[in-house]
Amino acid sequence: MKLLSSISTVVFLFFILPVVPQIIADLNSDRQALLDFAAAVPHIRKLNWNASTSVCTSWVGITCNTNGTGVVAVHLPGVGLYGPIPANTIGRLNSLKILSLRSNSLNGKLPSDIPSLPSLQHLYLQQNNFSGVFPALLSLQLNVLDLSFNSFTGSIPPTIQNLTQLTALYLQNNSISGAIPDINLPRLKALNLSFNYFNGTIPSSFQKFSYYSFVGNSLLCGLPLKRCPTISSSPSPSPNDFLNPPTKPQSHTASNKKLGSNSIIAIAIGGSAVLFLIIMVIFVCFLKRKDGARNTVLKGKAESEKPKDFGSGVQEAEKNKLFFFEGCSYNFDLEDLLRASAEVLGKGSYGTAYKAVLEDGTSVVVKRLKEVAAGKKEFEQQMEVIGRVGQHPNIVPLRAYYYSKDEKLLVHNYMSAGSLSAFLHGKLSFSSIIMNKFCFPFLHIFFCITSITWH
Known part of the structure; x- marks a missing residue:
């Protein structure tokens, strides 16, 4: 019995001891990456990140996995972060699943090693001042991608079609342009591309979303927005038209060219009728606009009288x-x-x-x-x-x-x-x-x- 116990202990130590240094090394690597980030990015609100304290239990905004071997979530919304994020800081957190840096004043280009983290599932960077082109390298595990209220430019890359796990995509209030790619994201439930510079036709796979998902793109058309204009092509001339050109009509006599008094009266009456019709149309449009403004005011008053949830009065x-x-x-x-x-x-x-x-x-x-x-x-x-x-x-x-x-x-x-x-x-x-x-x-x-x- 003692022999079996000794053998079990030896086997346990044989398999476990080589893993322990790797676990410690991973956590130390994450600690150093976070300290490098805090040292490089100024922040108004003080963080209690200290190399001498436990990352998993003491550091504000940090969550580790269940066995404490790596950082899986970083939540730092509204802590006064400002300036650019240097590469090779947050991007070194290989186990990171959730990153929330929203409602700060971060600017500059987003390092490509952050959105491409292999394990990243939720990325919240909204309400910052990020610029540069839309990131081309994205984690295939992404469920939620929120880059809204920034200054991203460029177009949506075709690589976004590989995000088969994506359930929410928020890109509103940026400067993204180009056509919306015709892709099918089977799990996508929430989409907002409003107030950008997209152009062309809304793909059929995205027409299930509401009007508010696309509003603010003046060059965008198709359901649920206005219909795209149809361009009618005139028929090309046949070879017979060149072989047999139309004959010129015979010239009229000078007496036929002159307008009679009856024709002049008819033209004057017709012109007056058209002018009167134009005036009436303008008047009706003015009345409708006035009624619309009145209805908007009444609607606003009615909405203001509805019961509100907590925080609904926040400006x-x-x-x-x-x-x-x-x-x-x-x-x-x-x-x-x-x-x-x-x-x-x-x-x-x-x-x-x-x-x-x-x-x-x-x-x-x-x-x-x-x-x-x-x-x-x-x-x-x-x-x-x-x-x-x-x-x-x-x-x-x-x-x-x-x-x-x-x-x-x-x-x-x-x-x-x-x-x-x-x-x-x-x-x-x-x-x-x-x-x-x-x-x-x-x-x-x-x-x-x-x-x-x-x-």
Whole structure:
């Protein structure tokens, strides 16, 4: 028995020991690649990347695989990255599956070694200032490719037809030109090529997508846009036309060339009728345009009166202005929050609470305030007070907030264990998660006895 155990141990060590140095080497290589990236690309928000700490458990925005042998995801949206990305940095992460650098100020050409990473499945680079031609080398494993709101030029390369796993392609608001390639991507469910410089006819394989996927390309035609103009070719002359040219008509007498008074009157009446018809058409078009403008205003008012989801009042110019409190380890921006799947936890006198699940799996509670008439300075002062109070171990801390004229959001940790109120009354409501932590009038802050979280 001891002999068998010794043999098993020897066999185990024989197969495992040669692999251990390779695992350590791979993780060290990824660590150095990320440190090179952080050193070469300036960033406003400080990253806690340190060679002496664990990459997989301590570094903000970094996710490793289950056995901790390599980095599989880098999430750095809205952290203030600016400048170009040098080659041979991120492109050295051989196990990378998800890269999110959106909502930053990165510029210059995108290194070809990033979109061509063999394992890359999701690439989010939207809302930056990248330029240069559309990348020709792309990972065959890509599921989502988002390069929207940049300055990419050139045309879509034919190699995109090899992306058989692609489910979403977002290229809107760039300067991409040329014809849309006639390809068939069987898994493609979302497409947006709007506001570029595409020309020609929309391929039949893409005509299933909506009008808004192609709008803003003035030289593009075909369904679902306007029909392409048909060019009618005139028949070519036959050889007989050259052999037998048409005979000239006999000249009229001078008396026939002169117009009579009746003809002059008829021409004058006809010209007046045509002029009157033109005036009427212009008048009708003016009335329709006026009615259209009135309907647009009414439609806008009607849409503004519809119930909104949380964050629906956020203005485009105010996006990504999410304020995080010191010590918060969350790494997402306002766009992440608005695109997250939301579940209503409950409603109270001061608003509605949602459970928001972000794309990286992080769960937070978002409180959307209503009927809170407070100026920005007053609101920020109250948030500072609540932020200090949230340091108590029995109170859910306020992690971040957002302020605009039409929308005010609070972000808290999601407490899956519930609260003392839920424990006593046998039900879980949003008040047991957020509202019972503190009563929130802006002139006074009262703490409720039932607000102590049950740990």
